[in-house]
Amino acid sequence: MPTIHITLLGRFEVMVDAVPVAASSWTRRHAAALVKVLALAPGRRLHREQVIDVVWPDDTIEEAVPKLHKAAHFARRAIDVSNAVVLRGDNVLLCPDSDTTVDVERFEDLARRALVNEDVVAARQAFSIYGGELLPHDRYEAWAEERREQLRLRYLDLLRLDGCWERVVELDSSDELAHLALMRRYAANGDRHAALRQFERMTRSLQRELGVSPGHEATALRDRLIAERDVVARPGDPLLGRNRELSIAERALFDSAAGQSRTLIVTGLPGIGKSSLLAAIRARAEELSFCVGHGSSAPVEGAWPYAPVVEALAGVSRHHPTLLDGLPDHHRVEINRALAGAESSWSGASSHQRLYVAAAELVRRASATRGLLLTIDDVHDADDASLRLLHYIARSAYDQRVCIVFTHRPAPMSDTLAQTRQSLLDRHRAVELELGPLGTDDVTTLIRHHVPEPTPEQVRHIAALSRGIPFAVNELARRAGKEPKRVQPLNANVIGAASCPRRTRLSNAWLSSARRSTPTSSSPCPGCPKPQHSTTWTPPLPR
Ligand SMILES: Nc1ncnc2c1ncn2[C@@H]1O[C@H](COP(=O)(O)OP(=O)(O)O)[C@@H](O)[C@H]1O
Numbered sequence: 001m002p003t004i005h006i007t008l009l010g011r012f013e014v015m016v017d018a019v020p021v022a023a024s025s026w027t028r029r030h031a032a033a034l035v036k037v038l039a040l041a042p043g044r045r046l047h048r049e050q051v052i053d054v055v056w057p058d059d060t061i062e063e064a065v066p067k068l069h070k071a072a073h074f075a076r077r078a079i080d081v082s083n084a085v086v087l088r089g090d091n092v093l094l095c096p097d098s099d100t101t102v103d104v105e106r107f108e109d110l111a112r113r114a115l116v117n118e119d120v121v122a123a124r125q126a127f128s129i130y131g132g133e134l135l136p137h138d139r140y141e142a143w144a145e146e147r148r149e150q151l152r153l154r155y156l157d158l159l160r161l162d163g164c165w166e167r168v169v170e171l172d173s174s175d176e177l178a179h180l181a182l183m184r185r186y187a188a189n190g191d192r193h194a195a196l197r198q199f200e201r202m203t204r205s206l207q208r209e210l211g212v213s214p215g216h217e218a219t220a221l222r223d224r225l226i227a228e229r230d231v232v233a234r235p236g237d238p239l240l241g242r243n244r245e246l247s248i249a250e251r252a253l254f255d256s257a258a259g260q261s262r263t264l265i266v267t268g269l270p271g272i273g274k275s276s277l278l279a280a281i282r283a284r285a286e287e288l289s290f291c292v293g294h295g296s297s298a299p300v301e302g303a304w305p306y307a308p309v310v311e312a313l314a315g316v317s318r319h320h321p322t323l324l325d326g327l328p329d330h331h332r333v334e335i336n337r338a339l340a341g342a343e344s345s346w347s348g349a350s351s352h353q354r355l356y357v358a359a360a361e362l363v364r365r366a367s368a369t370r371g372l373l374l375t376i377d378d379v380h381d382a383d384d385a386s387l388r389l390l391h392y393i394a395r396s397a398y399d400q401r402v403c404i405v406f407t408h409r410p411a412p413m414s415d416t417l418a419q420t421r422q423s424l425l426d427r428h429r430a431v432e433l434e435l436g437p438l439g440t441d442d443v444t445t446l447i448r449h450h451v452p453e454p455t456p457e458q459v460r461h462i463a464a465l466s467r468g469i470p471f472a473v474n475e476l477a478r479r480a481g482k483e484p485k486r487v488q489p490l491n492a493n494v495i496g497a498a499s500c501p502r503r504t505r506l507s508n509a510w511l512s513s514a515r516r517s518t519p520t521s522s523s524p525c526p527g528c529p530k531p532q533h534s535t536t537w538t539p540p541l542p543r
């Protein structure tokens with residue numbers, strides 16, 4: 001007795017004793033259709049007239065019966081098993097005498113069990129069987145439609161059971177609960193920008209698919225996230241030791257306002273003050289009545305193309321709604337599509353190209369009468385598509401009132417980021433601002449924000465431990481302020497005690513990069529102030 005396995009999810013394939021029937025054996029379309037229809041039927045059997053209704057809906061019974069016999073014959077020939085399709089009395093049976101399995105049956109069985117018992121293990125087993133939608137090559141066959149949708153919904157239920165929210169949103173972009181779950185997850189991880197962007201994405205999808213707005217919970221979370229500020233220097237606090245960078249940035253804003261677009265690339269270690277400088281440049285641009293849009297990359301969003309750039313454009317559109325409304329329809333469609341994160345519906349280079357053109361048009365209009373500043377933070381985490389779009393905007397805006405400032409860490413740097421930078425620096429007048437450590441006077445001033453009267457020894461130690469990185473200075477000084485008697489070296493636990501998850505993330509990033517780049521002996525790292533102690537970077541401060 002042969003063993004037969006039929007695959008209908010993601011593709012059509014019949015295996016006899018573990019050997020697949022070659023696709024070329026299915027010379028007759030109706031022979032394959034007959035096998036598929038029977039494989040989907042309970043018990044793999046149907047009444048003759050049911051088969052005829054489905055496969056030859058336009059024929060009379062008399063016309064269809066000989067066709068049914070012919071199709072059964074060709075199906076037997078393809079499968080090469082004598083009783084693969086049997087007409088017995090009024091019934092048509094598929095492989096009645098073989099040990100036969102069908103992936104759909106197994107999937108439905110596991111899915112039922114998983115959902116009834118809320119059994120995540122069974123759900124995962126079911127996922128592994130769901131190789132894709134039902135019979136994708138029969139997309140226009142009416143008989144497969146309803147079943148395909150049922151199976152898809154079942155698959156979505158399993159994904160929800162297992163909390164695979166990204167995948168749920170990909171398959172059903174109008175699932176508000178999935179969007180909300182993602183927002184919450186990003187927020188809990190301290191990725192405020194990612195959470196806000198998920199809200200943006202949800203808003204667009206709900207609007208497009210259902211014509212409704214997000215519910216109360218999502219809106220309340222959005223409001224709370226907006227109210228939280230990034231951990232950057234407060235606008236009232238002057239940035240220490242960044243006068244040169246600020247005046248270069250101001251010059252760039254003036255040039256841009258005069259119609260000579262400028263691009264600045266701000267680089268430096270984690271915690272050195274890139275985001276703070278960006279915030280200061282935005283504040284100055286607002287004083288100069290620029291239109292401002294800001295986006296930030298997050299590592300979680302690798303799969304969402306254009307996220308940080310589109311976030312910046314969304315910010316511009318939010319503050320100036322008439323801009324988006326005024327765009328020609330075909331451009332607005334592209335921008336809205338990108339805002340909804342509809343990457344799965346993008347096909348081929350031409351649709352990406354359309355987004356480029358639409359984004360450039362939005363930028364042109366936003367900068368038509370006054371300056372436009374776009375800031376994109378942390379592009380080392382950006383997807384390649386974002387970098388290419390950023391490059392395109394910078395290039396196409398060369399004679400517009402546009403200033404672009406983006407930040408990234410020096411390493412590791414993807415090839416696309418390296419190329420984007422190089423091209424902007426070499427051919428498009430971009431300028432790099434490499435942020436170095438604060439000097440001792442600035443470190444001392446920063447320490448005084450937390451410890452009004454620091455001892456010279458405290459200052460020396462904090463300067464040495466922090467290597468002039470403002471984030472580290474703040475953390476160490478804050479700790480010294482709380483526990484003047486005993487200051488531990490900055491480590492993940494110390495920072496982990498802080499409430500803000502972003503702080504923890506930042507600290508860990510800073511620590512790991514500091515560890516990578518910090519020698520354990522007295523040799524200073526390039527560009528950092530020489531420690532005043534010839535010691536390792538983590539000695540405890542004295543009691
Ligand atoms: N020039 C500066 N003067 C004072 N504080 C600063 C300065 N630069 C950064 N900070 C502080 O250091 C912390 C880290 O800065 P941030 O801008 O987030 O660094 P980065 O973006 O490079 O990781 C923030 O809390 C900020 O307030």
Ligand SMILES: [Mg+2]
Nearest residue numbers: 274275276377
């Ligand atoms: Mg930053």
